Amino acid sequence: MSEIVLEGGVPLRGSVGVLGAKNAVLQQMISTLICPGWHRLSNVPDIADVRALMEVMEHLGVRCDLADKELAMVVPERMSVEAPLELVRSMRASILLLGPLLTRFGEAKVPLPGGDDLGARPVDMHLNGLRQMGAELELVHGVLVGRAPRGLEGTEVELPFPSVGATQNLMMAAVMARGDSAIINAAREPEIEDLGVQLEKMGARLSGVGSPIIRIVGTRNLRPAAHRVMSDRIAAGTYAMAGAITGGEVTITGCEPAHLRMELTKLEAAGCEVERGEGWLRVAGPHRPEAVDFATLPYPGFHTDLHPQMVAVLSVATGTSVITENLYDGRFRYVGELARMGADIYTEWQHAIVRGVESLSGCPVMATDIRAGAALVIAGLVADGVTSIGGVEHIDRGYADLVHDLSGLGARIRRQDMNNDDRTRLFGW
Ligand code: UD1
Secondary structure: OEEEEEEOOOOOEEEEEOOEOHHHHHHHHHHHHHOOEEEEEEOOOOOHHHHHHHHHHHHHOOEEEEEOOEEEEEEOOOOOOEOOHHHHOOOHHHHHHHHHHHHHHOEEEEEOOOOEOOEOOOOHHHHHHHHHOOOEEEEEOOEEEEEOOOOOEOOEEEOOOOOHHHHHHHHHHHOOOEOEEEEEOOOOOHHHHHHHHHHHHOOOEEEOEOEOEEEEEOOOOOOOOEEEOOEOHHHHHHHHHHHHHHOOEEEEEOOOHHHHHHHHHHHHHOOOEEEEEOOEEEEEOOOOOOOOOEEEOOOOOEOHHHHHHHHHHHOOOOOEEEEEOOOOOOHHHHHHHHHHOOOEEEEEOOEEEEEOOOOOEOOEEEOOOHHHHHHHHHHHOOOEOEEEEEOHHHHHHHOOOHHHHHHHOOOEEEEEEOOHHHHHHHHOO
16 A cells, blocks of 8 residues: 655745645536536536546446646536445535436436544535425435436525535526525635636626625526635645644645635744735744643634645644634544544643653654644654554545645655565654
8 A cells, every 4th residue: 555655854945736626526517517518617626526426427428538727528418427335435515416407307326425534424415405495305225316307496494504615506406496595604715716606607696795695686597607716724724734733834826815824824823924815825934932822713714625734734833722623522522543643632621731752753644634744744744753654545535736745845755665674664663
């Protein structure tokens, strides 16, 4: 099995570019289903989740071609409405197929995504919203079978929590529904706005996207569109934190600093110098970070997908930080692995107390999800000696080439097939 192997101790310096956001492109691939024809997405990262969704789309009958960051999709007039279990099992975003398929074809069969590496992750808000729009949904042997023989009806849906996915599912469903819809307490993430822009290019009539109340006037007068996917704020934040922990200076291009307002404020509080420009940002790390408290919250709060990376930075801070995780009960799974590297972290319920230590020491660790993997890499950048990170397939879901990008900044990092002899050589085990 391939692992990421790195030797810590090099301050990162230089410039790194980021591409389109995983959490925007997946939804934008799915939204093409509402309208037949030739759609194009640009700035598309070649990550495992995009490839997996391409397979799902192809199974439905969509022709997909990804080359040189351009994804062309030809959506046919007639297509399958059944998503294949083996392809969607590992991808939670597949629940988003329900809205577009139901609104356009009046039927859909999508296996219910189970829990994943971040915990239970229910989909009740997606289902309740679609039911309010007139869909009949039942769970048959693990598959959500949806019917709306007379199409979906525009209505007002109030979300109990501003769920990103439920907001997106209902936006895509409402665009083609009969009459007017409103999503109250909608999520305000930049990825929602970017989906709104793409849908508008397709002829959808939306207002208030990016605010807590989105209004949509249903229309069947839609056309295919070309759209550039917004930049990946989580990748940009990951590289900022990688630069910060090493005390180096990293410039990140192709990003939107305004999308990282809270996270950059916290990096500044930790002693980093941050410069922001149009489409770029520069982070210079301190000799040693200072402790900072933060709580993850929906946008514009601190993003849960940058929580593990920030904790890696704070694990070597000069004091004690208090972290509150408000989104996922499984988010702290990386803590045990950071502890093996010498981090002093105590977790209780949704809180972590991070007592900064002077140094970490490299050892074999295992990534349990995408961002946990990124956090372990960040910790490895300052750890004494060698760190090897297994579970690289998680990291590949969200980062096109983390190893290449970090080695471009000077990190001593490589990808390597590891066996027990290699481990004995590296760690004396
Ligand atoms: C998206 C992102 C994910 C990010 C998250 C929060 C994608 C592909 N994934 O996930 O990386 O961490 O936003 O910014 O874009 N919930 C329910 N019932 C529901 C839906 C959600 O209880 O029907 C809960 C979830 O368990 C979670 C919270 O609401 O605790 C937020 O989830 P949500 O905003 O829906 O996240 P996703 O869209 O799944």
